[in-house]
Amino acid sequence: MSPTVSDESVVDESGADVLTAPGEDAAKPVSDTPLFDTLVVVGPGLIGSSVLRRAQQKRTLARQLIAVDVSPEVRARVEELGIADRVMADVAEAAALADCVMLCVPVGAMGPVAALALPAMRPGSILTEVGSTKVSVIEAISPFLRPDVAYVPAHPMAGTEYSGPDAGFATLFENRWCLLTPLEGTPPEALAAVRTLWERCGSRLREMDPAHHDRVCAIVSHLPHLLAFTICGTADDLADETRSEVLDFAASGFRDFTRIAASDPVMWRDVFLANREALLEMLARFMEDAQAMARAIRWGDEAYIVDRIQRGRAIRKSLIENQQA
Amino acid sequence: MSPTVSDESVVDESGADVLTAPGEDAAKPVSDTPLFDTLVVVGPGLIGSSVLRRAQQKRTLARQLIAVDVSPEVRARVEELGIADRVMADVAEAAALADCVMLCVPVGAMGPVAALALPAMRPGSILTEVGSTKVSVIEAISPFLRPDVAYVPAHPMAGTEYSGPDAGFATLFENRWCLLTPLEGTPPEALAAVRTLWERCGSRLREMDPAHHDRVCAIVSHLPHLLAFTICGTADDLADETRSEVLDFAASGFRDFTRIAASDPVMWRDVFLANREALLEMLARFMEDAQAMARAIRWGDEAYIVDRIQRGRAIRKSLIENQQA
Numbered sequence: 001m002s003p004t005v006s007d008e009s010v011v012d013e014s015g016a017d018v019l020t021a022p023g024e025d026a027a028k029p030v031s032d033t034p035l036f037d038t039l040v041v042v043g044p045g046l047i048g049s050s051v052l053r054r055a056q057q058k059r060t061l062a063r064q065l066i067a068v069d070v071s072p073e074v075r076a077r078v079e080e081l082g083i084a085d086r087v088m089a090d091v092a093e094a095a096a097l098a099d100c101v102m103l104c105v106p107v108g109a110m111g112p113v114a115a116l117a118l119p120a121m122r123p124g125s126i127l128t129e130v131g132s133t134k135v136s137v138i139e140a141i142s143p144f145l146r147p148d149v150a151y152v153p154a155h156p157m158a159g160t161e162y163s164g165p166d167a168g169f170a171t172l173f174e175n176r177w178c179l180l181t182p183l184e185g186t187p188p189e190a191l192a193a194v195r196t197l198w199e200r201c202g203s204r205l206r207e208m209d210p211a212h213h214d215r216v217c218a219i220v221s222h223l224p225h226l227l228a229f230t231i232c233g234t235a236d237d238l239a240d241e242t243r244s245e246v247l248d249f250a251a252s253g254f255r256d257f258t259r260i261a262a263s264d265p266v267m268w269r270d271v272f273l274a275n276r277e278a279l280l281e282m283l284a285r286f287m288e289d290a291q292a293m294a295r296a297i298r299w300g301d302e303a304y305i306v307d308r309i310q311r312g313r314a315i316r317k318s319l320i321e322n323q324q325a
Numbered sequence: 326m327s328p329t330v331s332d333e334s335v336v337d338e339s340g341a342d343v344l345t346a347p348g349e350d351a352a353k354p355v356s357d358t359p360l361f362d363t364l365v366v367v368g369p370g371l372i373g374s375s376v377l378r379r380a381q382q383k384r385t386l387a388r389q390l391i392a393v394d395v396s397p398e399v400r401a402r403v404e405e406l407g408i409a410d411r412v413m414a415d416v417a418e419a420a421a422l423a424d425c426v427m428l429c430v431p432v433g434a435m436g437p438v439a440a441l442a443l444p445a446m447r448p449g450s451i452l453t454e455v456g457s458t459k460v461s462v463i464e465a466i467s468p469f470l471r472p473d474v475a476y477v478p479a480h481p482m483a484g485t486e487y488s489g490p491d492a493g494f495a496t497l498f499e500n501r502w503c504l505l506t507p508l509e510g511t512p513p514e515a516l517a518a519v520r521t522l523w524e525r526c527g528s529r530l531r532e533m534d535p536a537h538h539d540r541v542c543a544i545v546s547h548l549p550h551l552l553a554f555t556i557c558g559t560a561d562d563l564a565d566e567t568r569s570e571v572l573d574f575a576a577s578g579f580r581d582f583t584r585i586a587a588s589d590p591v592m593w594r595d596v597f598l599a600n601r602e603a604l605l606e607m608l609a610r611f612m613e614d615a616q617a618m619a620r621a622i623r624w625g626d627e628a629y630i631v632d633r634i635q636r637g638r639a640i641r642k643s644l645i646e647n648q649q650a
Contacts, residue, residue: 261637
């Protein structure tokens, strides 16, 4: 695997017209023509149902929206919510109708679901997915790829602690980054189409190498979640008496941790396992730093402690300037 | 030091009338009579200025409000905000006028400031403080105590990541816990008065032993802040290229960490040093648990990972039921 590396966030002007829609740039109004005729979203959870809602609201993503889920409960709920034109149980049957299939399933399920979808897909159609890790997902999907179906790996960096079809909303991706990690063989027109799809969802786009993506996400997303899950477990393990008081007296700091820790267990289990190497590296760095902080506290090294706290403030300030906080 | 241990959160019905105000309970409307004639708040930052705003809004806390600060900028700002009847620079001069002196300074400054205030205080008046750690603050203040001035240690568990006189607001303490850690010699009527003060700020009250308080706060507040500060430093230490991307791509998880990490450096340095033993114990427990999580990720122990994540969700649920999240 030797993916294309590019770090531009400019709008692609090559256009996606090879597929269906004319290209667009920042100066022109968004075309009214739907980008795809039929978009199939497999896994209408937080991310998938948000894409459906956005597509339904704007009607510039696809003419027809199909949601696919293995769970009868999820299918029934999506029907009730009315966020897709059709709701189907069979991935292959739906994939056969699509210009674009978007997989929004936990990263551990990406390979098996792609294996079901790909053989049924039409020549010239596009497979994309929204996995939070890229190297492992690309590896899982690659064995099933066909030369006549384009594959565009993507990662919309947006989310809340809620999950399921009720958790989604049409503005989830607005002003959030969507990272594209195209492979060497990814056709430019397919890349441009997926880029346009996410632009029409309101995202800011960036392309990068899959391995680099995984390290960046390990520090900004996966490690924070691991720490939040862990501290909740640590608190839970304290003696019964203290535990009840943890729940009673949770101050603002712990509240934020439990908010993060309320995320979907299966999704995060998969992310941790899929991004194991990068995550363990970042955790090891963090543990060294936490030990250094512990040592500074034990020995009363005030300058060190203040310096570490001030770095947090500086990062916070940059995030606010970047409109990410 | 052998403090009174009590775990009731019921409203005290003994009344605070020895001092100024009649007792109150949940069934009776709050008395209009101010609890104190003159309340002196030393350090009108986030907590102190919130007490002043509440006192000014409700007028049931004190007839006269005096704010004291060493900083000319803070004094000027408090004057501009108009949240105190008088603003003074000299602690002793203000303390001489008070029925109640409330110290809202960083925990490292509690001893020195108490040493200035106590000799000037009137017989029968009350000294209280809002330190986030109790054992070290009680130890720092104890040498300066007088038999004719009551001392009531308290800890309102409320806050935001902002600091200074502009950061406060009158509803900061509503439905938040305020922990009282009375000593053996704390007069019941003084304890009742401080309890009433915090009730009138909207707090829920609980009494506990100072050492127990420090362990509870180490896990629910101090450790989460330490982890948040540390992960920001870890991210900052990454190579320049990656660091810029950390700022660009901070997902929701990291955003919450930087929010916590934006807190006041001097306050938190003092808290960490003041609660060193309990905090290092909780950090050691946490590090063991994080190592166990790392091991589970390395070896693919799915059940362990899901179990730890689910504990976070369970705690989250309890917090919501407890109205603390």
